[in-house]
Amino acid sequence: MRYILGVDGGGTKTTCLLANEEGCILKRIVSGPSNPESVGEKKAKENLSQAIKTTLKGQKVEVICLGLAGVDLPEDAEKAYRFVKRLKVAKKIIVENDGIIALSGATVCKPGVVVSAGTGAIVFGLNKAGEKTRASGWGYILGDEGSGYDIARRGIIAAIKALDGRGENTSLLNKIPQYFNQPSIISVALWVYSSDFQLDKMAGLSPVITEAAREGDKVAQEVIREAAKELALAAGAVIKNLRMEKDEFEIACTGGVFKAKGLILSTFKSEVKKIAPQSKVIFPKFSAASGAVLMGLKEAGVELKGKVLKNISSRRMSLRAERNVIASRRRSNLKVLYTSSLDPSGNSKEDT
Amino acid sequence: MRYILGVDGGGTKTTCLLANEEGCILKRIVSGPSNPESVGEKKAKENLSQAIKTTLKGQKVEVICLGLAGVDLPEDAEKAYRFVKRLKVAKKIIVENDGIIALSGATVCKPGVVVSAGTGAIVFGLNKAGEKTRASGWGYILGDEGSGYDIARRGIIAAIKALDGRGENTSLLNKIPQYFNQPSIISVALWVYSSDFQLDKMAGLSPVITEAAREGDKVAQEVIREAAKELALAAGAVIKNLRMEKDEFEIACTGGVFKAKGLILSTFKSEVKKIAPQSKVIFPKFSAASGAVLMGLKEAGVELKGKVLKNISSRRMSLRAERNVIASRRRSNLKVLYTSSLDPSGNSKEDT
The missing domain is CATH 3.30.420.40 (ATPase, nucleotide binding domain)
Incomplete structure (x- = not known):
């Protein structure tokens, strides 16, 4: 089974979604901001690599697709690409502005x-x-x-x-x-x-x-x-x-x-x-983070239809129920704001 | 001879004009800002009292008219009034927003x-x-x-x-x-x-x-x-x-x-x-600082016409020639930015 990591890196938080090639979201991590413009380059890199490592725990993925706030120019994307490459977590790396993953999520x-x-x-x-x-x-x-x-x-x-x-x-x-x-x-x-x-x-x-x-x-x-x-x-x-x-x-x-x-x-x-x-x-239709997963799946040659979309959707539904837990955790002000894992059936299981 | 002190206290500088009751401007002092909103209350008070004292050198005036930036509410005016009263430099004190003295100068x-x-x-x-x-x-x-x-x-x-x-x-x-x-x-x-x-x-x-x-x-x-x-x-x-x-x-x-x-x-x-x-x-017609003088003259019962206005005007004309000197002094960044005195004939004489 191949895996995809979708990352939505913004000015207030960084969301990582780990999916398998069937579109099942296996894990979701929300960590600190990864926009260099809001927290500085050093902190942004720290938060980003921490978010990725916490999600993957040594696991490797087929594609990592990152949508990053502050990536406006080709040189920004190039810099982020080199940084992620050094983490050695994926065969293929896609770096986009976070607006592009939002678009991909919105329109599949x-x-x-x-x-x-x-x-x-x-x-x-x-x-x-x-x-x-x-x-x-x-x-x-x-x-x-x-x-x-x-x-x-x-x-x-x-x-x-x-x-x-x-x-x-x-x-x-x-x-x-x-x-x-x-x-x-x-x-x-x-x-x-x-x-x-x-x-x-x-x-x-x-x-x-x-x-x-x-x-x-x-x-x-x-x-x-x-x-x-x-x-x-x-x-x-x-x-x-x-x-x-x-x-x-x-x-x-x-x-x-x-x-x-x-x-x-x-x-x-x-x-x-x-x-x-x-x-x-x-x-x-989907969040920006899911948009990153969708782009990753597309890059891996997976057709974005039927069961794949249903799997992402079902995860999306279950997240609603999860939000109360998330909100209470947020108050504790952890650097990793919240983290959860799901089995492929879509049932929520907390992973603290 | 009675004297009038007009003060234009702004966010970038404080201008004091000393005039006699014939409208002759005898002295002009430009000092640091006296807007509490831009430099804080303590510094604003310091700059204001320094500007007044440097202009008057112990002399007393009939009316002091102050147009102060940051004086927006009656309590601001009341506070400034009490502060100026303690300086014991004038029989009568007028405190206004700097917009009012600008208006008075503009329309006499x-x-x-x-x-x-x-x-x-x-x-x-x-x-x-x-x-x-x-x-x-x-x-x-x-x-x-x-x-x-x-x-x-x-x-x-x-x-x-x-x-x-x-x-x-x-x-x-x-x-x-x-x-x-x-x-x-x-x-x-x-x-x-x-x-x-x-x-x-x-x-x-x-x-x-x-x-x-x-x-x-x-x-x-x-x-x-x-x-x-x-x-x-x-x-x-x-x-x-x-x-x-x-x-x-x-x-x-x-x-x-x-x-x-x-x-x-x-x-x-x-x-x-x-x-x-x-x-x-x-x-x-006149600057805000001259407007303060005009308001002071009016308060002192002086009619704002004929020779009085001509005297203020002639000073105004001579200031143009003075400005080159002023500009070069400004570069030396003195706390008292520039200071000059005039004899009643309107001929400029520097008073450093």
Whole structure:
């Protein structure tokens, strides 16, 4: 039996999935971040090799497929490739940006587009010819339009403009301070410039804007519509750059922003339909880590259909039940955040 | 003869002007910053009292008028008042936000509006009834729309969107990296997130966007138009809040952004004319520090006209010649950046 290791290396954690060639996920390890931009190169390498070694425990695999945040340029990929090669754990090594494995998971390695809108926002696409491209994802100052952070920022600005008399009155003037447990929007503004400020705390406000929009607040609705249009603009750029306007393909929406569905999803859908009428907006079929496994399986010559996909799916289902255990472990703040193994039947068995 | 001390206390420097009741500026001292938000309360107080003491050298004045950055709330003003009172240098003390003295200088204490667009942007207004208000000025993350920083940021985003295929092509894609001496817009984007990043360095890019707009670049023109509209929106909010739509008054434009004149000024003018058709867009008559002197003179019962204004003006003219000396002194990085005295005739005489 041949094995595949899929790695999703991000700025907050690194997820490793060990699968056999039938798509059965045998083990799942979640370790510290492996994005050099967030933890530095040394720590990123340490976390990555620890995650891989903890998962494999000396075992070798046919293919290791890594999707790594911060791998934007060919030289980044080359560097990561050489590092993983030295670990001597796999016959074949694939190194990609984490957006590519997210895309592969979302569309099961088919041509398509993945729009990720969490704290940040980025769009990746793959066409029939195997060409890949991206748009947005330029960070919280210059890009990430339509992300949770961006929606939060637009919401606070809208409230401030209402206060100044530069904009229409809005329920956000009360809702935003309430959410942050602050006495006023001015205190919220001061917090944004304080040392206590964090991007993800700010992004956490985004559901409050969505709620206000759902309740009929016109200003909040405009913020959500603008965000949706920005996400569609980025998706549209990827579609045009890959000449996919007339193709049938899936656009997978992922990240906290799309969880709100409602106005953001409906506006996004109607906007992308203008660019690619044959496209279909979906939620991802598999996670980014599973996407890495799928790419690894494809590289090993395994056909991605039937039982293989069912095996990955069944694992995916069982993970839901596992999450409560995971959440409680996370609180203990272990370097290896959580680890579990499964027998090929898909029954969860903890492996501490 | 009675004397007036005008103080402009900002985030980069503190300017003191000593005048007699005829409006003759007798001495000018520029010292370190006195904004507690930029240098901390202790240092701000030190710089402020040093600036005042260096200017007065034991002399007492009729009125001291201070315009201090960071004085936003009544309690800030009260605190600054108590601190200055302990210095025992003046019979009367006026404490205002630095925007108010800028307004007073710009319009010679008449009802009006001052729009300041430098690295940041803020608008202050004063109506016939003596009511004051402000808009914008919420800093680089949440506000300051139309500022040099904002124009620079919008320009970089426009270039990035062109690169991604999300926006029209623009000469900014070449001009921006050239300005920062970087190989590409991607390197510029990386710099924005680096520890080397500074707001004023970023704002320094704004004339490049203006230049591209002047050369006919449509994308740059749109950036400038948006900035002008934001500044007009803030001015309009102040005008409406003070019920000045039908009044005749002056809107004074100050800061590096307006130095470019051209598209930004013409768009701003046409936008504010829609709100207040009787208003007149001007450049400030006097500096913020002179505005503090004017407020002090007014408090002392001096009429702000004729010879008094001529005396302040002649000082203002002579300062231009003085600036070369000032610039060379600044390089020596003294805590008291520069100091000069004038005899009442207005002839400059250095006082080191």
